[in-house]
Amino acid sequence: MEKEMDVRLSPPWYTYHRKVMALFMRDPQVHIRDLTELSEGKYGYMILVDNKAKAEAMKAILPQEVKIGNIAIQATILGPDENNVELAKREETELYNTAFSGNPIFEKILSRSYGPFGYNYCIFKKEVIQFWNDDLSDYSGNYNGLAADIAGELLKSEHICFCTSAE
Structure with missing residues (x-):
């Protein structure tokens, strides 16, 4: 007799949280708490950052609330004393450099001009970000992507x- 399988898939707000974790969890100064249900249709998670400047920069580049359908996801970013931090008011390149400094998936920030046009690049290392995600298109149920793609989607x-x- 064949055994029946109980198939359940995680809702997309869990995928969002896992992507945030994938971008920042390898940074030794960043600690991301689990996603929790705050009330009907509202979820939240906390990011504890050991460095105040990094916490302020992360608060500036990571949306504090995201809506996925009728679900709201709130991010609370706290500094070294577990206090709420101010939103950093610096140039965007400096914010990204500060937020990702010390993170092993981050390589550098570069700027380049093409004639009268200037571009800023946040460059991530060449590696696949992989985490379990109930993904039926992957044999092991994993999400597979690049840090640059995740950053472009979330930040x-x-x-x-x-x-x-x-390189």
Whole structure:
């Protein structure tokens, strides 16, 4: 007799949280708590950052609330004393450099001009980010992607292009 399988899939707000974790969890100064249900249709998670400047930069580039359908996801970013931090008011390139400094998936920030046009690049190392995600298109149920793609999807950016190192 064949055994029946109980198939359940995680809702997309869990995928969002896992992507945030994938971008920042390898940074030894960043600690991301689990996603919790705050009330009907509202979820939240906390990010504890050991460095105040990094916490302020992360608060500036990571949306504090995201809506997925009728679900709201709130991010609370706290500094070294577990206090709420101010939103950093610096140039966007400096914010990204501070937020990702010390993170092993981050390579560098570069700027380049093409004639009268200037571009800023947040460059991530050439590696696949992989985490379990109930993904039926992957044999093992994993999400597989690049840090640059995840950053482009999750982070606030007006003048930053996210890309993967060619080296």
